[in-house]
Amino acid sequence: MTVRYQRICAWAGPFCAFLWIIALLVFAGFLPPHDPQAGADEIARIYADNPLGIRIGLVILLIGGVLYQPWVAVIAVQMKRIEGRQSPLTYVQLGLGTLFVLLFVLAAIFWEVAAFRPLEAPVLTQRFNDLGWFMFLVSVPIITVQGLALSLVVFQDRDGALFPRWFAWFNIWAQIIFLPGTLIPLFKSGPLAWNGLFAFWIPAGVYTVWMCLLTALLLRAIAAPDPVNMRPDGQLR
Template identity: 40%
Template sequence: MNGRVARLCAWSGIGMVVFWMVGFWFFAGFVPPPSPAATAQEITRLYLAHPNSIRFGLLLTMVGSALLAPYCALISVQLRRVEGERALLANTQLILGATLILEFIFPVMALEAALFRPDRPEAAIQTVSDIVWITFVGTVSTAVLQLIVIGIGMLQDQRTEPIFPRWGGYLNIWIGLIFACGGLCVFFKTGPFAWNGIFAFWVPLSVFGIWIASMTYLLLKAVAGDEAAGPPGGALDTREQVELLTVQLGDLRRQLGLDTPAPAE
């Protein structure tokens, strides 16, 4: 594994957070989200007050979401070191991570579509807004399962010096369970479980930041340990492999009689 590429993948999680903070928070102004109790007129007025800023911010958000791909890929690579060849949990994590990216991008682009024609009826814009925020905050199943899978994978490592410390496994499981609170937003328009409430939005947002910071640290540490260990299983470097292959080819030629010396004159 190329250590430089692996470290870039580890830092891509922080890059995703930066893009989201600048795009989703600063330009779009969606932290906190609009109230689910707002009327269609209030929602439309909010979105059309600065549509170009929202459009640009959502584009940055979309770009940032894609950075989760190399991040999740590196998590799977490190989990495979724990599981071995048949890495069921690593593959499951990778699929769930890819799904999570789409769960971020689709709502973002749906809101872009709502702003594309500002002359839509206010009720139509409100409907799109409801779909966007319920999808964004309430679709929790993939993220919950992804973090639980990561946690279980970490806790399976029984070696003396594990790739990930055990606290990383417990942290992933607990944060995954906290994310589940967002799913309750489909029942509430006000209160702590509404999509802009403390338990559905603010707490998951805070622990997501903790997760990114913690996993980035753990991934960088795992990559450093992988580099220090050298090639797995005492594998030969490229030069040694070429030399060994040359010797083997020479033995094969002699066995086939291809290197029989010419008769003396």
């Protein structure tokens, strides 16, 4: 049953990403992202023209955000198999992944507030829309440190019993690709704006590949026996 639950948690990652795409693309129409230079009246009209679709989409987005937590939890379980009883990096990854869930949920809530009464105060609608995009995309350092913690643990498993060593390097590269999102508050146009090539589209593509690849490796690790170089006290030799 434990293995079965771990597999369910591993599949929760791609499923939550699928829900994000359905929510933002199909229902809310938030892909491509809103223009950061759009005025308050324009943003308010976007929300007013599709009130039901946006509200349903954001409910789906909220559910998808919560489902990120089981995925983070099963990553922690596999990391702890490598780190053993003394596992600070495992808890770093788990804690930051949990924080990301909270920020993701808050982004959905901010957008829901914007969609609730979009035309009564267009400036407030615009501000809550901004808050949603900032919360959704600017919190990149959380993912970066979470990913670095995973890579450092994978490097400890020299035999690659649970995760191959090359994935640790790929993971570091992916975190570097995500970092331009931290510069979003400095730009309203161009490749580093929240709808830009370097701040959104390339990181979004890499994130999709990273999540699918990590899920496949998680399923492999779940089925694998403990590393042969593990001591009886749970530490790697």
